[in-house]
Amino acid sequence: MAFYQQLPEDLFAKFETSKNGLTQSEAQERLKKFGPNALQEKKKKPAWVLFLAQFKDFMILILAAAAVISGIVGDLTDTIIILVILVLNAVLGFVQEYRAEKAMDSLKKLTETQTKVFRDGQLITVPSRDLVPGDVVTLEAGNMVPADLRLIDTFSLKIDESSLTGESVPIDKQNGVLEGENLNPGDQLNMAFKGTLVTNGRANGLVVATGMSTEIGKIASLLQENPPVTPLQQRMQRFGKVISVIILGICAVLFASGIARGEEILPVLLLSVSLAVAAIPEALPALITIALSLGAGRLAKKKALVRKLPAVESLGSVTYICTDKTGTLTQNKMTVTETEAFHQAPISSEFSNLQLGLGLCHDVHLDKKGRPEGESTEVALVERILQELTSTQYQNLAENYPRVGEVPFDSSRKRMSTFHQVGNQFLMLCKGAPEAISSILKDKDQARQLHQSAEDWANRGERVLAFAGKILSNLPPEADWLGLESDLDFYGKVGMIDPPREEVKLAISECKTAGIHPVMITGDHPATARAIAEAVGIWKKGDLVLTGAELGNLSDEAFSQQVEQVTVYARVAPEQKLRIVQALQQKGHFAAMTGDGVNDAPSLKAANIGVAMGIAGTDVSKEAAHLILLDDNFSTIVRAVKEGRRIYDNIVKFVKYIMTCNGAEIWTIGLAPFLGFPNPLLPIHILWINLVTDGLPALALASERAEKDAMKRPPRPPKQSLFANGVGYHIIWVGMLMAGVTLFTQYWAIKNGWHWQTMVFSVLAFSQLGHVLAVRSDRTFLFQQGFLSNKPLLLAVGATFMLQLGVIYLPFMNPIFRTEPLDLEELLFSGAIALVVFHAVEVEKWVRSRFFPVKKT
Numbered sequence: 001m002a003f004y005q006q007l008p009e010d011l012f013a014k015f016e017t018s019k020n021g022l023t024q025s026e027a028q029e030r031l032k033k034f035g036p037n038a039l040q041e042k043k044k045k046p047a048w049v050l051f052l053a054q055f056k057d058f059m060i061l062i063l064a065a066a067a068v069i070s071g072i073v074g075d076l077t078d079t080i081i082i083l084v085i086l087v088l089n090a091v092l093g094f095v096q097e098y099r100a101e102k103a104m105d106s107l108k109k110l111t112e113t114q115t116k117v118f119r120d121g122q123l124i125t126v127p128s129r130d131l132v133p134g135d136v137v138t139l140e141a142g143n144m145v146p147a148d149l150r151l152i153d154t155f156s157l158k159i160d161e162s163s164l165t166g167e168s169v170p171i172d173k174q175n176g177v178l179e180g181e182n183l184n185p186g187d188q189l190n191m192a193f194k195g196t197l198v199t200n201g202r203a204n205g206l207v208v209a210t211g212m213s214t215e216i217g218k219i220a221s222l223l224q225e226n227p228p229v230t231p232l233q234q235r236m237q238r239f240g241k242v243i244s245v246i247i248l249g250i251c252a253v254l255f256a257s258g259i260a261r262g263e264e265i266l267p268v269l270l271l272s273v274s275l276a277v278a279a280i281p282e283a284l285p286a287l288i289t290i291a292l293s294l295g296a297g298r299l300a301k302k303k304a305l306v307r308k309l310p311a312v313e314s315l316g317s318v319t320y321i322c323t324d325k326t327g328t329l330t331q332n333k334m335t336v337t338e339t340e341a342f343h344q345a346p347i348s349s350e351f352s353n354l355q356l357g358l359g360l361c362h363d364v365h366l367d368k369k370g371r372p373e374g375e376s377t378e379v380a381l382v383e384r385i386l387q388e389l390t391s392t393q394y395q396n397l398a399e400n401y402p403r404v405g406e407v408p409f410d411s412s413r414k415r416m417s418t419f420h421q422v423g424n425q426f427l428m429l430c431k432g433a434p435e436a437i438s439s440i441l442k443d444k445d446q447a448r449q450l451h452q453s454a455e456d457w458a459n460r461g462e463r464v465l466a467f468a469g470k471i472l473s474n475l476p477p478e479a480d481w482l483g484l485e486s487d488l489d490f491y492g493k494v495g496m497i498d499p500p501r502e503e504v505k506l507a508i509s510e511c512k513t514a515g516i517h518p519v520m521i522t523g524d525h526p527a528t529a530r531a532i533a534e535a536v537g538i539w540k541k542g543d544l545v546l547t548g549a550e551l552g553n554l555s556d557e558a559f560s561q562q563v564e565q566v567t568v569y570a571r572v573a574p575e576q577k578l579r580i581v582q583a584l585q586q587k588g589h590f591a592a593m594t595g596d597g598v599n600d601a602p603s604l605k606a607a608n609i610g611v612a613m614g615i616a617g618t619d620v621s622k623e624a625a626h627l628i629l630l631d632d633n634f635s636t637i638v639r640a641v642k643e644g645r646r647i648y649d650n651i652v653k654f655v656k657y658i659m660t661c662n663g664a665e666i667w668t669i670g671l672a673p674f675l676g677f678p679n680p681l682l683p684i685h686i687l688w689i690n691l692v693t694d695g696l697p698a699l700a701l702a703s704e705r706a707e708k709d710a711m712k713r714p715p716r717p718p719k720q721s722l723f724a725n726g727v728g729y730h731i732i733w734v735g736m737l738m739a740g741v742t743l744f745t746q747y748w749a750i751k752n753g754w755h756w757q758t759m760v761f762s763v764l765a766f767s768q769l770g771h772v773l774a775v776r777s778d779r780t781f782l783f784q785q786g787f788l789s790n791k792p793l794l795l796a797v798g799a800t801f802m803l804q805l806g807v808i809y810l811p812f813m814n815p816i817f818r819t820e821p822l823d824l825e826e827l828l829f830s831g832a833i834a835l836v837v838f839h840a841v842e843v844e845k846w847v848r849s850r851f852f853p854v855k856k857t
C-alpha cells in the first residue's frame with residue numbers, strides 16, 4: 001500500500017515512531033543506516049580526470065601529435081620539452097579549476113536549509129540533510145519541504161509543486177486517507193514532496209522517504225543542471241571562435257609561405273602549430289569561469305552568498321537597488337518613544353485602556369528570563385508596558401482577562417483583534433496602523449484627529465500604532481469575528497522608532513556616487529517611510545513617494561513616466577514589487593530587489609539580481625534569489641556591487657594581458673620574413689612564454705584590488721563588450737609595439753653579432769613582465785598605485801623572471817631551449833628595451849586620463 005492510502009497511526013507503527021518524533025539516538029542510528037537526506041550530486045570527476053581534461057583541447061592534441069612526429073623524424077629534445085611544457089600548463093589549469101570547484105562547494109554548504117523536527121519530544125532545528133525516515137517535522141509558509149512527508153495535521157496548507165510536477169498553481173493539501181492505486185505525485189494530496197515549496201499555512205508531517213529515495217531523488221538524474229553560462233562567457237565563446245579562425249588562417253599562411261621559401265616541412269609545421277596553440281585564446285572562457293567562481297568565494301567572505309554564478313559579473317551593472325526597510329536599512333530593533341492614552345471611560349480600575357491594549361493585544365511570550373520574544377513591533381510594545389507595570393501586574397493582566405479568540409494580523413488589513421473574557425462579558429481589543437484603526441472608530445471626529453496626529457508622528461520617522469476596543473455582551477461564532485471590527489472606541493496610540501543601521505548612510509552615498517539609485521519599498525506608513533528614507537539619504541526634496549494604493553491606480557504607462565522619480569514606495573503589497581521591477585527594466589534599468597517572504601519570490605526572480613535575506617528570509621525567497629545576504633544588511637549589497645565591479649575589471653585586465661602577448665607573437669613571427677629576418681622564435685619559446693611565463697602573472701591579476709574609481713563611475717552597461725573602453729585598441733597597439741621592440745632587438749643584435757635569438761626570446765618575456773605591472777590599473781600609474789600593493793603579482797613576476805634567467809643561464813637548459821648565456825651588455829640591453837612597453841602603457845594611462853576622462857557620476 002502506498003503511503004497516501006494509509007492512516008498516520010499505521011505509518012507511525014510502521015516507522016516505529018510517534019507524533020512526538022524519534023529520540024535523538026534513534027535518529028542518529030537511522031542516519032547511519034539511510035545516509036544523509038541529500039540528493040546525490042553528479043559524480044565528482046576524480047582529480048586525475050580533471051587533470052587529463054586539461055589536454056582534451058583540440059589544438060593541444062594537434063601540437064602534441066606534431067611534436068611526437070617531429071621527434072620521431074628528427075630531434076627528440078624538442079618533443080620532450082614540448083610535452084613537459086604541456087604538462088606544466090595542465091598543472092596550472094588543474095590547480096585553478098580545482099580551487100574554483102572547492103570555492104563553489106563551500107558556497108553550496110552555506111545554502112543548506114534547516115528544518116524544525118521533533119526529537120525527544122521537543123521541537124528543534126536541524127540541518128535538513130540530517131532528517132531520517134520516521135522523523136516528524138513541521139512546515140510553515142516559506143519553507144522548502146525537506147523530505148517526502150505523509151502529512152499529519154494541515155492548516156490551510158498550500159504547496160507549490162512546480163519543481164516536481166510542472167504545475168505552477170499551488171496545491172491545497174489535506175491529511176485524510178486517499179483511495180486509488182498509483183496516483184501521480186501531483187494527486188497525492190496528503191503528501192508533501194522534497195524540494196517543493198510551502199506557500200501558505202502550516203502542517204506537521206511524517207518523513208517517509210529521504211535523499212535519493214524521494215520522488216525528486218528518483219528523477220534527480222534529470223535535474224542535474226549544468227551551471228548556467230554567463231553572458232560574458234557566451235560572448236567570449238563566440239569571440240573565441242571568430243579569433244580562432246583568424247589565427248588559424250594566419251598560421252596557415254605562415255606555413256604556406258615557409259614552404260614556398262623552401263624551408264623544411266616539419267619545423268615550419270611545428271612553428272605554425274605552436275603559434276596557433278599559443279595565440280588562440282581557447283582557455284579564456286574557462287579562465288573567466290574560474291575568476292567568477294573564485295570571486296563568488298570572496299563575495300561569501302563579505303557576507304554575500306552567490307546562488308547563481310552570472311550574478312557575479314552582472315553585479316557591476318546594477319543601476320537600481322530596491323530595498324526593504326525593516327531589518328535591511330534599519331536595525332529591526334523597535335523602541336517605543338511616546339505613548340498617548342485617550343481618556344475614555346475606563347474598563348478596569350487598575351489599568352488604563354491603552355495599557356490593556358498594550359498588555360493584551362499581542363502574541364509575545366516571555367522567555368525563561370522574562371524577556372519578551374516575538375515579532376519586533378510587538379516586542380517593543382510589551383517592553384514598554386513592562387516599564388509601566390510590575391511583572392506581577394503584567395501577569396495578573398493576562399490572568400484576569402483571558403484571551404478567548406483572535407483575528408490575527410495580516411498585512412493587507414494592517415490590524416489585529418483579540419477577545420478577552422471579563423466576567424460574563426467580553427472585551428475586544430484591536431491594534432493596527434492608524435488609518436486601519438481610524439476607519440473603524442465609532443466617533444468620526446476622533447478618527448479625523450487620530451489621522452492627523454499620527455501623520456505628525458510619522459513625519460518624525462516613527463511607526464505609529466493605534467489602539468481601540470469595545471465591550472461585547474456576548475461572543476458570536478468565529479466566522480463573524482472579522483465583522484466585529486467596527487464602531488470601536490479609541491484608546492490611544494504609541495510611536496516607536498527603528499533606528500537605521502549605522503553603516504547604511506555611507507553605503508547609500510557610495511551607491512549614489514556609483515551611479516546606482518537606491519529605492520525603499522516598505523509596508524510602512526508613507527510619512528514614516530519618507531522620514532527614514534530622508535535620514536539615510538535615499539529620499540530628498542523633489543523625489544516622489546508612492547503608496548501601494550496610488551500605484552494600483554496608475555496605468556502601466558503613467559507609472560513608467562514616474563518610476564524614475566520615485567524613491568520611496570510605502571504601504572506596498574509584496575505582489576506590487578513585481579510591477580516596480582518590470583517598470584524599471586522597461587526603462588532599461590538593471591535592478592536589484594530585496595525580499596524575504598513567500599510573496600516576494602516572483603519579484604526576486606524577475607529582478608536582474610534578486611537578493612534574499614539569509615537570516616529573516618524564507619526558503620522560498622532564497623530559492624528564487626541570485627544572491628543571499630548572510631547578514632540581511634543593505635550595505636552588504638553595496639559591498640557586493642563593488643566586489644562585482646572589481647572582479648569584472650580584473651577579468652578585463654587578464655584578457656588584455658594575455659591577448660596582447662598573443663598579438664605580439666603573431667606580429668613578430670608574421671612580420672620577420674617580410675623584413676628579411678630569420679625566424680625570430682622557436683616553437684618552444686612561444687610555448688614557454690604563453691603556457692608558463694604568462695600564466696603566473698595572469699593568475700595574480702585576479703588579486704588586484706579594486707580600482708580607486710570603481711565606485712565613482714557609472715554602472716557598466718550589461719551588454720558592453722569586453723573590448724570596449726579602449727581594451728581592443730590596447731591589445732592591438734601594445735601587441736604591435738611589443739613586436740616592434742622584439743624585432744628591433746633582433747635587427748640590432750644580429751648587426752652587433754650578439755646572441756640574437758636568446759635576446760629576442762628574453763625581450764618578449766621581459767616585455768610581458770613590464771606589461772603586467774602596467775596593466776594592473778586602467779588609469780592609475782604604477783607609482784601611484786604602489787609597487788607593492790599586489791604582493792602575489794610581484795611574487796609571480798619575480799618567479800617568472802628567475803625562471804627566464806634559469807632558461808638562459810643554467811647550462812643544462814641551454815641545449816633544450818637553444819639558448820646561450822647572455823653577457824652583461826646583452827642582458828642589460830634586453831632588460832632596458834623591454835621596459836619600453838611598460839613605459840608606453842603608463843603613457844597610455846596619461847593619454848586616457850587627459851583626453852578620454854571617465855564619465856564621473
Ligand code: ATP
Binds near residue numbers: 434522
Ligand atoms: P517593511 O516593509 O518595512 O518591512 P513591515 O513589513 O513591517 O514593513 P507590515 O508588516 O506589512 O510592514 O506592516 C504594515 C503595517 O501594519 C505596519 O506599518 C503597522 O502599522 C501595522 N502592523 C505591523 N505589525 C502589526 C501588529 N503586530 N499588529 C498590528 N498592526 C501591525
